[in-house]
Amino acid sequence: MKSFEYLKNTSRLALYNPVYVLICGVVTYFCWMTGNSLLGISILMLITCVVLIISEDILPILPCLIFIIFNTSNSNILNENKTWPVMIILAILLVGAFLSHLISYPIKFKLHKLTIPLAAISIALFTGGIGYLDAKQYLVGIIFIITLGPCMLAIYYLLRSYTNPPKEVDYKKYICYIMMILGLLVLAQMTTYFIRTDKPFIELLRVDIINVGWGNRNNIATLYALATPCCFYLGFSNKNFAWLFYTIGFMFFGSIFVTFCRSGILAILITMPALLIYSFTKGANRAQLLIVICSIAILVSIFVLIKKDFVLKLIDHISNMTLTTSGRTNLYEEALVCFLRNPVFGAGLGYMGNNLYLPDFCIYWFHCTPLQIIGSLGIVGIVAYIYFYWVRGKIMFSNLNRFNITISLSIIAFEIQALLDTGTFTPFPYMLIIIVLTAMLEHNNSKVNKTFMKSINLQGAM
Secondary structure: OHHHHHHHHHHHHHOOOHHHHHHHHHHHHHHHHHOOHHHHHHHHHHHHHHHHHHOOOOHHHHHHHHHHHHHOOOOOHHHOOOHHHHHHHHHHHHHHHHHHHHHHOOOOOOOOOOHHHHHHHHHHHHHOOOOOOOHHHHHHOHHHHHHHHHHHHHHHHHHHHHOOOOOOOOHHHHHHHHHHHHHHHHHHHHHHHHHHOOOOHHHHHHHOOOEOOOOEHHHHHHHHHHHHHHHHHHHHHOOOOHHHHHHHHHHHHHHHHHHOOHHHHHHHHHHHHHHHHHHHHOOOOHHHHHHHHHHHHHHHHHHHHHOHHHHHHHHHHHHOOOOOOOOOHHHHHHHHHHHHHOOOOOOOOOOOOOOOOOOOOOOOOOOOHHHHHHHHHHHHHHHHHHHHHHHHHHHHHOOOOHHHHHHHHHHHHHHHHHOOOOHHHOHHHHHHHHHHHHHHHHHHHOOOOOOOOOOOOHHHHO
């Protein structure tokens, strides 16, 4: 029995090692690269089930839960005949693991800060379209209604109830490791995409067809914008390898420009200066950050001198970019029309208009968070989301320490980009990540003593 308990405790502690997160990332990349998306989803889901059974703390399921969607190399995976039977079996196993977790580690009901706001959003999502859509049209958006509403509420509540890592683990660094490795995963996928294509790099950017299966260039830029500040937090926390984390952060920053996603570029141009100012005034390991900046400046200068023609073509491409709405003006007007036709409940998530081509299993996106709320959910949705953003803002800015500021900059970058994109109404991975980050900020606010990794360090993970 002692040997079993020792093995069990060792296994639990290993779940907080960056190597575990890296393994989840490698599995995801390999399955994406080889086109075995269903295999990758199954592996990560099974790991999730095992973790739920052996660990009271829920944090170790996050690498699997967040990375699952990034296995998808083909956007038509849901149309394949073998997908749904496997998904149903995995869903049954997941529900069973959750029930086992709840039985083994019962909790008392408690109202956390976002419980009521997320419940209000769930109500707004379910009432959206009442009086405007018939039953068949309403059901078109039911998957998004459930995943954006009750599913996010459940994930948030479980995170707040079961975030209880061992005392020797720093949950703040753990979350940032997850986001950094996610960024590296996406960077590897985009690099693979460029290697595989037979089009010249400049022409590929010009026709704007970057797509890695689970998302396009806008989705890629969103992930980089979220992950960049997390790398800087790790740089603040590690004297020996701060230069490495800062370098990775700048790699993500530069990769956003490679996507040529205008909303992503706008978001990072607003948040990156704030991040750098904070890094030099209130951060740590400033000397290493300065060395990294100087080194990157030198390397960029050398590249410009060697690849002058390429750079000139790149500048020409950028100069041809405009800040127009890319045809989204019609969508914005349509959202307002939907609101005026049904101001209380909006047009609902099952609404389908004529100004946007949609793949299977998608809702009709107005490509602007405020207009999506107004057009799809009406006054009920406006009230629910204002309440949600108000409470979330209080969580973000009630404790201005390093973790809160860097993670808040990630969230702010996401919200800026969501003004011109679909992020807030995309449950996986974006709203899942936002809920996770916000829950960690709330958890951090509730802690008086801040602990750091004592038994786990980067040296041991490399």
